[in-house]
Amino acid sequence: MGITEQLIKFSQAEVPEEAAAMMRLSLFDWAACGVAGANEAEFASFRRAQMVEEGPAHIFGGDAAGAATAALVNGTLSHALDYDDTHFAHIGHPSVAVLPAVMALAETLDISLTEAIDAATIGVEASILTGVWLGRSHYQIGYHQTATAGAFGATLAAARVLGLDKHQLRHALGLCASMASGVKEQFGTMAKPLNAGLAARTGVEAALWAQAGMSAAHDGLAGPLGFGATHHGEAAEVKLPRKEWQINTISHKFHACCHGLHAMLEALSGLDVQTDQIAAIKVRTHPRWMSVCNIAEPKTGLEAKFSYRQTAAMALLGHATGAVDNFTDALAKNAEVKALREKIDVVEDDSLSETQAQVTLTLTSGGVRRLRHDLMAPISLEQRSEKLRSKVKALIGEDRTEGLWQAVIGSDLDAVSACFAGNTHPESS
16 A cells, blocks of 8 residues: 555544643643744744734734644744754654644634644654655755655645545645655754744645645655655655554653754753763764764854754753753853863764764763663653643743643643633633
8 A cells, every 4th residue: 555545544543542642742842832932033024924814723922814824824933943842753843744734724613622633643643654655865865854744744634624535635645745845955044944834834725725626646645756756755665553653752852952962961861960070071972963963162052052062061060951041152152161062072873873872971080970861762641741841831931831731631722722822811711
């Protein structure tokens, strides 16, 4: 069975309780990233430029618009901080493409939060499956999986919200194949989060157009001249989930920096060593990250988010790496931080996976401490919930965190969307 047939079959799958619970955590995380992202001054003009229509779908920061516009804006703003969830199987941020599409259409159609969660779970899983099918060559050649595979996931999720039949869904996926786009050259610019917004809007529009009767190629995704064949796809073998869904191994960010740094930072967490007792530190990481997040001498807060040495020094000196406000130009130039950076050596180790890091600390006493972490290490939903609540408090404050949390674990979709503007006590709750 080809990938398109698999996705069509999967669109009506029953969502397991564990997968839905993980999706609610990602909704909580994604919404907080969106609320915080709406405060990024550089995106203010972009947000204002989209407010040319009124509609039922809420926008982060206030206002409302039509479903396609809301998906575009919310997808972009929620990825502005690059702090949303990741899945390493296809190197993408699945929720930031899928959830904006689902929430925008769910508000338009006034469906329940449970139905929206099921649709989003299907979409996230589909984006991961599509990303695996496209393979690493698709990513390495320069395509942004969040935007490309994410668009197909958003389309499948939107189709589920709209209740499209199999015939309509096939056309929706074909239409998506003509719109899915996004390149890694945009990394480090405002266009990277825009890639996520475009994927979300594509999902909404492809599904709505198919519902309206627009047709497309029989297999725009996997046909001989389809998206995969023309975008360096590997057509890798994928299997539809049964008991174990890919979403259950999603990785949430607990540090406000490149995900390649997180295994090292988790290894260092809880370490009780005074920095004046450290003679040297060696960080071992997968070779892929050496060209992604190994800026040895960062001079700005943005560069600091892509630096092993800087983030390790910050963590060891007690500067919380989960706080967005700690990634500043001033801290990158701080004398104490710079002095500790000089003791840190970063080397590649191809025996480690992309989700692993190993840290060796040599102490002035001659002692050695060896630390290791794998981001794929199991973490219970309860532990993940607590870590996410701590993260969200740092992002949007304690009161907003509690309001958003109660909305997400409830049944009222309007209560969630009311939090987009920071209203934690909506009349509808």
